[in-house]
Amino acid sequence: MNKTYFTPGPTELYPNAKKDLSDALDKKIFSLNHRSIEFMEIFKNTVSSLKTLMNIPENYHVFFLSSATECMDRIIQNCTVKNTFHFANGAFADRFYKTAVELGRNAVKSEVDYGSSFNFDDIKIDNDPEVICITQNETSTGVAIDVQNIYDLKIKYPDSIIAVDIVTSAPYVNIDFSKIDCAFFSVQKGFGLPAGLGVLILNDRCLQKAEKLKSDGIKIGSYHNFISLLENELMYQTTETPNMPGIYLLGKVCEQLNEKGISEIRKETEEKSDMLYNFFNTHRSFTLFVKNTENRSKTIIVIETGSRQVEVKKLLSDNGIIVGSGYGKFKTEQIRIANFPMHKKEDVLKIINTLKHLD
Numbered sequence: 001m002n003k004t005y006f007t008p009g010p011t012e013l014y015p016n017a018k019k020d021l022s023d024a025l026d027k028k029i030f031s032l033n034h035r036s037i038e039f040m041e042i043f044k045n046t047v048s049s050l051k052t053l054m055n056i057p058e059n060y061h062v063f064f065l066s067s068a069t070e071c072m073d074r075i076i077q078n079c080t081v082k083n084t085f086h087f088a089n090g091a092f093a094d095r096f097y098k099t100a101v102e103l104g105r106n107a108v109k110s111e112v113d114y115g116s117s118f119n120f121d122d123i124k125i126d127n128d129p130e131v132i133c134i135t136q137n138e139t140s141t142g143v144a145i146d147v148q149n150i151y152d153l154k155i156k157y158p159d160s161i162i163a164v165d166i167v168t169s170a171p172y173v174n175i176d177f178s179k180i181d182c183a184f185f186s187v188q189k190g191f192g193l194p195a196g197l198g199v200l201i202l203n204d205r206c207l208q209k210a211e212k213l214k215s216d217g218i219k220i221g222s223y224h225n226f227i228s229l230l231e232n233e234l235m236y237q238t239t240e241t242p243n244m245p246g247i248y249l250l251g252k253v254c255e256q257l258n259e260k261g262i263s264e265i266r267k268e269t270e271e272k273s274d275m276l277y278n279f280f281n282t283h284r285s286f287t288l289f290v291k292n293t294e295n296r297s298k299t300i301i302v303i304e305t306g307s308r309q310v311e312v313k314k315l316l317s318d319n320g321i322i323v324g325s326g327y328g329k330f331k332t333e334q335i336r337i338a339n340f341p342m343h344k345k346e347d348v349l350k351i352i353n354t355l356k357h358l359d
Contacts, residue, residue, distance in 0.1 A: 020253075029248060046247050061207070070224070071199075079182075082130065087132075093133075096133045144296065147175050168189050169297070273296075305334060315354060
């Protein structure tokens with residue numbers, strides 16, 4: 001039986017990924033030298049297509065790293081000496097905080113219960129942070145933060161760099177990059193590609209901070225420091241032999257998403273999320289984990305199944321649908337259903353029809 005993966009990442013591959021990969025293998029694209037003109041064209045095309053898709057300003061830079069987790073590491077290393085502040089409402093937001101702690105920073109966090117968001121009016125940031133870190137869409141809990149709250153942070157704390165995790169909301173999220181300083185994601189989620197590529201989008205302010213730290217004798221990392229990454233990006237290259245399949249396939253997916261149109265992608269994402277939330281909200285056997293409707297992610301839907309999780313997952317699997325377990329302490333009590341561009345309405349309807357008669 002063919003399986004459709006609604007897991008939070010890795011997830012279902014984008015429909016054309018197999019063909020694009022096969023074409024690249026036939027053309028021996030992955031044998032290209034990463035300093036070659038041919039690779040530079042691939043790099044240039046991928047960045048251009050991504051910027052078009054997500055409306056990234058031309059003067060923002062795109063760096064290719066190994067993962068979103070590495071992006072966290074590089075942001076802390078290159079943009080801070082001492083103080084960071086973190087909004088922690090889930091496991092991945094907390095990972096950003098722990099990264100700063102492990103790198104020796106004075107990291108302070110505002111923490112809320114999983115499944116909840118923040119009352120931004122009540123939060124006072126008084127540790128003079130060099131970077132404010134926020135997870136716009138928390139993968140572990142299905143909580144999304146209104147981007148306006150993020151923009152307000154930049155207005156309220158203009159001296160701080162605003163770093164945003166959009167790992168499970170890209171490319172759906174409609175973010176104004178001019179109102180933040182950097183954002184990052186990994187391709188195995190909303191872009192439906194194999195894992196192993198992180199994408200960091202940043203402005204000149206982040207680069208200037210890295211340059212200042214280096215001139216002051218602060219260690220900002222080796223070959224993946226911002227200065228080295230920039231020098232190579234300006235030549236449409238990478239500092240080391242990169243994940244060429246990931247970069248190539250990301251460009252192809254972005255081209256196809258651009259053909260469809262980001263407005264249509266967002267419309268479909270919202271329609272599918274409404275289908276799932278409406279169904280589970282009225283089902284007597286399940287509960288929605290995120291209680292406040294305004295905080296519910298459109299791309300990660302988290303359902304409390306209690307002791308019936310194994311039964312629910314098996315029933316779906318027997319019908320060709322693979323969903324994710326809960327995360328961390330909720331691993332055996334919840335399911336997480338991803339809702340990315342490659343997920344079709346008919347498969348969402350299949351989830352609903354499979355579970356609607358479950359008492």
